[in-house]
Amino acid sequence: MEKMKAAVFEAVGKLSIKEVAVPRLWREDQILVKVEACSICGTDVHITADPPGYEAIPGTILGHEFVGKVVQKGDAVKELEVGDRIVVNPNDYCGICTYCRKNLPNLCEHIEPLGIEFDGAFAEYCLVSQNVAHKISEKVSCEVAACAEPLACAINGINKVAMKPGESVVIIGCGPIGLMLGMLAKASGISNLFLLEAAHYRIEFAKKLDLGQVIDVTKQNAQEEIEKVTGIGADYVFDVTGSQIINAVKLVRKGGEVVLFGVNKKSVSPVAQCEITTKEITVHGTWLANATFPMAVKVLEEAVIPMDKLVTDVIGLDELHDGIEKLRRGEAVKVIVRL
Ligand SMILES: [Zn+2]
Ligand SMILES: [Zn+2]
Numbered sequence: 001m002e003k004m005k006a007a008v009f010e011a012v013g014k015l016s017i018k019e020v021a022v023p024r025l026w027r028e029d030q031i032l033v034k035v036e037a038c039s040i041c042g043t044d045v046h047i048t049a050d051p052p053g054y055e056a057i058p059g060t061i062l063g064h065e066f067v068g069k070v071v072q073k074g075d076a077v078k079e080l081e082v083g084d085r086i087v088v089n090p091n092d093y094c095g096i097c098t099y100c101r102k103n104l105p106n107l108c109e110h111i112e113p114l115g116i117e118f119d120g121a122f123a124e125y126c127l128v129s130q131n132v133a134h135k136i137s138e139k140v141s142c143e144v145a146a147c148a149e150p151l152a153c154a155i156n157g158i159n160k161v162a163m164k165p166g167e168s169v170v171i172i173g174c175g176p177i178g179l180m181l182g183m184l185a186k187a188s189g190i191s192n193l194f195l196l197e198a199a200h201y202r203i204e205f206a207k208k209l210d211l212g213q214v215i216d217v218t219k220q221n222a223q224e225e226i227e228k229v230t231g232i233g234a235d236y237v238f239d240v241t242g243s244q245i246i247n248a249v250k251l252v253r254k255g256g257e258v259v260l261f262g263v264n265k266k267s268v269s270p271v272a273q274c275e276i277t278t279k280e281i282t283v284h285g286t287w288l289a290n291a292t293f294p295m296a297v298k299v300l301e302e303a304v305i306p307m308d309k310l311v312t313d314v315i316g317l318d319e320l321h322d323g324i325e326k327l328r329r330g331e332a333v334k335v336i337v338r339l
Contacts, residue, residue, distance in 0.1 A: 006061045006123035007320050013050030015062065017318060023119065023127040028076035030129055033086065035339040037142035038121040039065035040320070041150065042175060045327050047116065056116045063122030063337070064090035064115030067136065067145035077130045087148035088121070089132040089293050090114035106156070106288040122320060124339055134293045137301045143314055143336045144300055144307045147176075151307065152289035152296035154180040158188070159292065160284040161236050161257045165189030168230050170222075170251050173240035174202040174214070176310055176334050177261060181238050182211045183305035194226050194234065196247075199330050209309060226251055243267035245283075249275050257282040310334045 002022040010016050025032060044062055046053030056062065070084045080086065093100050093108035100108050114120045114128065136145050154177055163169070169185040171178045174197035182193055193212025197203050206214045213229070215222050226234055233253035239245060242262030246269050252258050258281060276283065289296070299305060313335040315323045323335040 004124035005317055006119075007063065007317060009047060009056050009058060009060050009062050011058050012052060013048065015048050015321065015324075017320065020061070020123070022125050025072060025074050025127065027129070028074035029131070030074045030127055031070050031077055031080060031086075031133060032072035033066075033068035033088070033121070033126045033128060033133075034071045035063075035066055035068040035121045035124060035126055036085075037067055037146040037339065038063040038337050039146040039150070040323050040327060040335040040337065041065050042327070043116070045324055048324055049328070054116075060115070060117060061119040061121075061123050061126075062115050063120035063126075064113070065146055065149040066090075066121035066126070067142050067148065068121070068126065068339075070133070071125070073130075080130060080133060080135070084135055085138055085145075086133040087136050087145055087293070087297065088114070088126075088128050089134070089152065089289055090116075090120065090149060091288050092118075092129055092132050095131065104290060106290040122317060122337060134297055136297050140300050141308065142338065143311045143334075146336050147180075147307050147310065147334060148293065148296045148300060149289065150177055151180055151299060152292040153177065153286075154184060155292040155295050155299070156289050157181060157238065157259050157261050157286040158184045160259050160286050163188045163190055163236065166191045167235040168192040168194070168226075170194045170196065170226060170234040170237040170248075171240060172196045172238065172244045172247060172251075173262060174199075174206040175240065178238070178240040179206065179209065179211070179310055179333070180305070180307075181240065181261070182206075182209075183307075184299075185236075186211055187304050190235075192229055192234075194222070194229075196222050201330050202333075205312075205333060222247070223251060243269065245269045245271055249279070249281060249283075252279070252281055254279045255281075257284065259284045259286055261286055311336055314338055
C-alpha cells in the first residue's frame with residue numbers, strides 16, 4: 001500500500017507528522033487530490049490547544065483550507081478531469097436534508113467537516129467528493145489559492161448586508177478573516193473603514209495594509225473615534241471575535257446592521273434588547289460558506305483584493321508545529337504549508 005506523510009491529530013495537544021496510507025477512492029463521486037498547499041486556520045490552533053478550544057476527532061488528519069490537483073476520479077465525476085486544479089469547500093453536505101433542500105448546505109444536518117472529523121489536507125493526498133471541489137486557474141499562486149475557503153466564508157458574511165458606496169464599516173478583530181472582510185468592504189466602495197484590535201502585532205500589521213483607520217482598543221475610545229468621522233456611528237459592524245456583540249450594538253448607527261462572524265463558545269453576553277429595538281438594528285449570524293466558493297475563486301483569479309499581503313509565512317509540513325505555535329503567539333497572519 002502506498003504511503004504518504006500527514007499531520008494526524010492523535011489526542012489532546014498531540015499532533016504527529018507521520019506516514020499513513022494514501023487514501024483510496026471508495027465511492028464513484030470521489031476524487032483524489034494531490035495537495036499543493038494548505039493554510040493553517042485559527043480552528044487548527046484551537047484544536048491543538050490543551051485544553052482544546054475546538055473539538056476534533058482523534059486520528060483525523062487536520063487541514064481544511066487547501067488547493068491541489070485531481071489525480072484520480074470516480075466514474076460518476078463528470079465535471080472534473082485528472083489534472084484539474086481545485087480548491088475545496090471542506091464542509092461536505094448531503095444534498096438531501098431539509099436544509100440542503102432549502103439551499104442552505106452550510107447548515108446541512110449531516111455536514112462532514114474535512115480536517116476536523118474527516119481526514120483533511122495537511123497531507124500529500126486528500127480524498128474529497130466532487131460536490132465540494134471548485135476549479136481554480138493556475139495563475140493564482142498556491143499560497144493565495146489556499147485562502148479560498150476563509151475567503152468564501154468572509155464573502156458569505158459580506159453578503160448578509162447590501163453595502164453601498166460611501167457607507168462606513170467597523171470590523172472588530174483584525175485576524176485573517178477581519179482583514180479579508182475589510183478588503184472586501186473596501187472593494188465594495190465604502191468610504192470609511194475602522195479596524196478595531198487589541199493585540200500589538202495585529203495592530204501594526206493592519207496599519208501596514210492601509211485599509212482604513214486602525215483603532216487600538218486598549219488605548220483609544222472606539223466609539224468616540226468612529227463618531228468623530230461618521231457623526232452617528234457606522235452603517236455596518238462586523239464582529240469577528242465571537243464575543244463583542246455589546247460593542248457591536250453600541251458602535252452601529254440607528255437602523256444599521258450588525259454581522260456576527262466569530263465563534264467563541266465560552267462567550268455569553270448580556271445584551272440590552274431594547275437597544276436593538278429602539279435603534280432598529282438588524283443582527284445577522286453568518287456560518288461557513290454558502291454558495292460563495294464561485295465568488296471566492298473569481299475574487300482570487302481577478303485579484304480583486306490583495307490576498308497575497310496576508311500571507312506572512314510559507315513552511316513545509318515538517319514545520320507545521322512551529323507554524324501553529326507562531327499563530328498561537330499571535331505573530332503571524334496566514335501561515336501556508338507547502339506540500
Ligand atoms: Zn478555517
Ligand atoms: Zn444536508
